[in-house]
Amino acid sequence: MSKSIFYHAGCPVCVSAEQDIINLIGESNVEVVHLGDDKSRISEAEHAGIKSVPALVTPNGNVLHINFGASLADVKG
């Protein structure tokens, strides 16, 4: 199985969801991307269809927006 990608921005909602996702699907199955630390990947996240963080992109490209931490516009600042 290819990896899922979990995008977040360090917000409390994000960190909590990150732990839940890692517990559920396994740390080795998910790449965690912190868009606040790595702004170069924001355009990648936008292209994947992400509107807010935290969000998980599944191996088949579906976007699961999980709870709501911040809009991507806020992350871009």
Add this chain to the structure above:
Amino acid sequence: MSKSIFYHAGCPVCVSAEQDIINLIGESNVEVVHLGDDKSRISEAEHAGIKSVPALVTPNGNVLHINFGASLADVKG
């Protein structure tokens, strides 16, 4: 690991998310509850902290609201 519970109400967003969640965490690790068909479990979902469907309750009791299909109020009708 105890099971997660995925609550939904049959909406297109719910069905899509259900497939993604089952693919990610495995069918044997998640109980799927259709609140439209089984209204007796709506109070259980409310008690768990669910505000909208689809939503996943993790084995440790955290609620992950995934995308947005319908508010629980709409499901109650």
